[in-house]
Amino acid sequence: xxxxxxxxxxxxxxxxxxxxxxxxxxxxxxxxxxxxxxxxxxxxxxxxxxxxxxxxxxxxxxxxxxxxxxxxxxxxxxxxxxxxxxxxxxxxxxxxxxxxxxxxxxxxxxxxxxxxxxxxxxxxxxxxxxxxxxxxxxxxxxxxxxxxxxxxxxxxxxxxxxxxxxxxxxxxxxxxxxxxxxxxxxxxxxxxxxxxxxxxxxxxxxxxxxxxxxxxxxxxxxxxxxxxxxxxxxxxxxxxxxxxxxxxxxxxxxxxxxxxxxxxxxxxxxxxxxxxxxxxxxxxxxxxxxxxxxxxxxxxxxxxxxxxxxxxxxxxxxxxxxxxxxxxxxxxxxxxxxxxxxxxxxxxxxxxxxxxxxxxxxxxxxxxxxxxxxxxxxxxxxxxxxxxxxxxxxxxxxxxxxxxxxxxxxxxxxxxxxxxxxxxxxxxxxxxxxxxxxxxxxxxxxxxxxxxxxxxxxxxxxxxxxxxxxxxxxxxxxxxxxxxxxxxxxxxxxxxxxxxxxxxxxxxxxxxxxxxxxxxx
Numbered sequence: 001x002x003x004x005x006x007x008x009x010x011x012x013x014x015x016x017x018x019x020x021x022x023x024x025x026x027x028x029x030x031x032x033x034x035x036x037x038x039x040x041x042x043x044x045x046x047x048x049x050x051x052x053x054x055x056x057x058x059x060x061x062x063x064x065x066x067x068x069x070x071x072x073x074x075x076x077x078x079x080x081x082x083x084x085x086x087x088x089x090x091x092x093x094x095x096x097x098x099x100x101x102x103x104x105x106x107x108x109x110x111x112x113x114x115x116x117x118x119x120x121x122x123x124x125x126x127x128x129x130x131x132x133x134x135x136x137x138x139x140x141x142x143x144x145x146x147x148x149x150x151x152x153x154x155x156x157x158x159x160x161x162x163x164x165x166x167x168x169x170x171x172x173x174x175x176x177x178x179x180x181x182x183x184x185x186x187x188x189x190x191x192x193x194x195x196x197x198x199x200x201x202x203x204x205x206x207x208x209x210x211x212x213x214x215x216x217x218x219x220x221x222x223x224x225x226x227x228x229x230x231x232x233x234x235x236x237x238x239x240x241x242x243x244x245x246x247x248x249x250x251x252x253x254x255x256x257x258x259x260x261x262x263x264x265x266x267x268x269x270x271x272x273x274x275x276x277x278x279x280x281x282x283x284x285x286x287x288x289x290x291x292x293x294x295x296x297x298x299x300x301x302x303x304x305x306x307x308x309x310x311x312x313x314x315x316x317x318x319x320x321x322x323x324x325x326x327x328x329x330x331x332x333x334x335x336x337x338x339x340x341x342x343x344x345x346x347x348x349x350x351x352x353x354x355x356x357x358x359x360x361x362x363x364x365x366x367x368x369x370x371x372x373x374x375x376x377x378x379x380x381x382x383x384x385x386x387x388x389x390x391x392x393x394x395x396x397x398x399x400x401x402x403x404x405x406x407x408x409x410x411x412x413x414x415x416x417x418x419x420x421x422x423x424x425x426x427x428x429x430x431x432x433x434x435x436x437x438x439x440x441x442x443x444x445x446x447x448x449x450x451x452x453x454x455x456x457x458x459x460x461x462x463x464x465x466x467x468x469x470x471x472x473x474x475x476x477x478x479x480x481x482x483x484x485x486x487x488x489x490x491x492x493x494x495x496x497x498x499x500x501x502x503x504x505x506x507x508x509x510x511x512x513x514x515x516x517x518x519x520x521x
Contacts, residue, residue, distance in 0.1 A: 021099075021273050028100055029515060030268075030370070034363075035189045035387035038270040042193040043280035045200035047262040049356040050135075051284055053292035054206050054349035056256025059142040061299075061321040064252040065306050067239075067477075069232030070222075072249030073296045080253035081289035087426075087462040088260055088285045090433045092278035093455055095264045096447030099273035102367035102515065103264035104128050107432035109514045111440040118514035119504060124431045125373055126500045128261070129364050131424030133396060135259055136357045137403040138418045140181070143350040144173035149319045150343050153326055153336060157315030164317065167408055174404050177351070181358045182397035188386040189269055192359060199352030206345045207291045210325075211298025214342060218302045218328035227300045234307065238479035247472050254469050255422050256292065260284050261429065262360035265367070278449040302328050321346075358396055365392035371515045373508075419489040420496060423470050427493075430466035433459050 022032045038046075057064075064073040094107045105125030109117040148165040155162035165173075184195065215221055222230075231242065239245055263280030267273035270280075302324050303309065309320040315336070316322035322343055329338035366389035369380035384390045407414040436444055437459035444455075451458055470493075478485035504512075 021271065024099065024274060025268060028098060028106075030100060032268070033383050033387065034101070034269045034389070036269055036271060036273075037189050038193055038266060038276075040270075040272070040276035040279055042196055043263050043266050043270045043276050044283050045193075045196040046266055046356045046359060047260050047280050047284035048287060049196055049199035049203060049352050050259035050262050050360060051257055051288045052203055052349055052353035053256055053288050053295055054203055054210075054346050055139060055142070055353040056258070057252065057292060057295055058321050058346050058350070059146070060252040060255050062310060062318070064249055064296075065232065065303070065310060065320050066235045066237070067232075067245050067249035067251075069230055069249075069306055070227050070300045070303065071229065071231040072246050073252065074228060074293075074300065076246065076250045077253045077293050077296055078289070080250055081257060081285070081292070083461070083465040084254070084257045085282075085285055085289070086458050086465060087429055087433070088281050089451060090436070090455070090459045090462045091261065091264065091429060092281045092449055093446060093451050094432055094436055095267065095277045095281060096274045096449035097445060099264075099267035099270075099277050099447070100367065101265050101268040101363045102371065103261055103267075103364065104428050104432050105368065105373075106515050108435055111432055111435040111444065113439070113443075116439070118512055119509070120431065120435060121371075121514045122373065122504050122508055122512055123500055124428050125368050127424050127431070127496070128428035129361075129368055129374075130496060131421055131426075131428060132259075132357070132361045132364055133399050133403060134418055134421035134424060136178075136181075136354060136361055136396065136400040138421050139350060139354040139357055140177045140400065141170075141174050141404050141407065141414075141418075143177055143347060143354060144170045146319075146322075146343065146347050146350060147173055149316055149322045150340060150347065153316060153322065153340050153343070157326070157336075158313070158317045159315055162315075171404065171408060175401055177354060178358075178397045178401050181355045182393055184355050185358050185362060185393045186388060186390055188388065195352070196356060196359075199349075199356060202352060203349050204287075204291060206349050207295045210342055210345065211295045214325055214328050214339075215298055215301035217332045217338065218304075219331040220304050222301050222303055226303075227297060232306055236310075237477060237485075239477075244475075248475065248477055250469075251422075251473060253292075254472075257285065257288055258422060258425060259357060259360065261425070262356065265360045265363040268363075268367075274447045275449060278447075299324060358393065358400075361396040361400075362389050362392040365389070365396055373512055415488070419473060420492055423473050423489065423493050424496060426466045426469060430463050434463050437463070 021036055025032055098107050098110055100106045105121045105128060108124040109121035112120040148170055152158060152162040152164055233245060260281050263277050267277040270276050308314060309323050312318035314323045315326055325339035325342040326336035330336040365380050368374050369377035374380055380392045380395055382391050437456050474487060474490040476487050
């Protein structure tokens with residue numbers, strides 16, 4: 001099995017439309033092993049389900065309320081959305097040129113050429129795959145916590161003696177969810193495609209139902225002035241600077257619009273991948289920005305008492321958006337049953353998000369193993385009779401479970417580990433874009449989708465934004481700084497960087513030569 005010649009030119013231009021997906025993949029050095037059954041809509045559906053505005057905005061609503069409240073959420077979302085689109089456009093352009101399941105690490109290898117390609121591939125690939133595992137961990141653990149809140153409210157709420165699950169019960173729920181998602185991802189791609197499209201429809205419908213229904217039933221509603229002009233500085237964290245509070249509040253939005261590299265990882269299962277892969281990335285981001293903003297504005301009209309919503313003494317135990325739903329229906333009908341139903345709608349969206357996240361995980365693990373980068377690669381690259389990378393599915397579930405075990409010892413450690421989900425992934429997004437606008441500025445040959453003369457400009461904006469948000473995620477979120485309030489994100493990400501680079505210099509540089517050809521093997 002030889003290494004791919006990273007300098008080899010590809011067929012481009014008008015001729016590319018006549019080349020089949022399988023032939024295009026062979027040009028990139030791989031044989032077709034996965035079932036290419038996904039349409040453009042199915043590819044989009046997987047990515048849209050991973051971004052899942054219901055998941056990110058619901059689980060991070062406390063942070064948005066704490067740091068700035070309505071103003072940060074309403075105006076911060078389109079700012080983050082626009083800048084994220086710059087990242088997505090740059091990724092879509094590169095995806096069109098190199099439509100493989102490996103996605104970003106393959107792009108980095110190809111863009112850096114034979115001299116630096118292997119190291120660039122190693123660095124990008126490990127940041128990407130660890131980031132993806134952390135995303136799955138975060139999503140399913142958040143769902144386990146949400147289920148616990150639903151049970152709490154269903155049994156009378158915190159103030160009514162409702163059942164509060166222990167951390168071990170939450171961990172058990174997390175394990176059960178990962179098991180369920182692994183079983184679903186063991187199904188043929190046609191089944192996953194169907195479930196993915198249901199998930200996308202559920203997310204869109206769920207947003208519109210909740211953004212209209214919740215403020216409509218609430219007896220007490222916020223004014224338009226509150227929704228569009230109120231800036232919450234009462235964060236209880238010792239932070240008074242308006243600018244500082246605003247930028248911390250942006251983290252809610254940035255955490256939500258994440259995971260759109262999934263369209264790239266699904267390209268070997270997508271028809272017309274060099275066109276539909278980029279379409280999946282861009283359309284998922286655009287639609288998420290639109291429906292997400294509507295969700296933020298709609299729910300904000302049901303927010304009337306921020307300190308109470310954030311208080312651990314409310315019926316939802318401080319889970320702000322759950323309390324918003326619960327109070328809206330309780331004020332109208334005397335009980336919060338309708339609010340619990342609304343939370344179930346959100347929970348189902350989070351469930352679909354976790355399912356799609358594991359789909360993307362497993363394809364990345366399969367591709368990375370196919371190129372020999374993971375321990376026991378020969379095991380994880382195996383494909384079953386249904387053309388599913390079955391072992392990659394189950395190892396992804398197992399690693400995500402192990403990552404969540406840190407929550408049993410310290411939530412601070414768990415949150416630091418999960419922070420890799422955002423920064424780790426965005427670093428892996430920025431690396432190939434950086435290589436495209438620097439070392440490959442003149443040699444990059446675009447595919448059918450390209451940004452033309454604006455490619456370099458958009459690429460630099462994308463790189464600058466990733467650097468900016470990496471710094472934002474590393475800022476202290478409370479003062480004074482001590483062991484309880486310290487933001488461990490830079491330590492976690494720095495530790496990962498040290499592990500990746502040291503493993504390269506002490507071991508991998510002697511045997512990992514970048515993407516391997518498997519055509520004819």
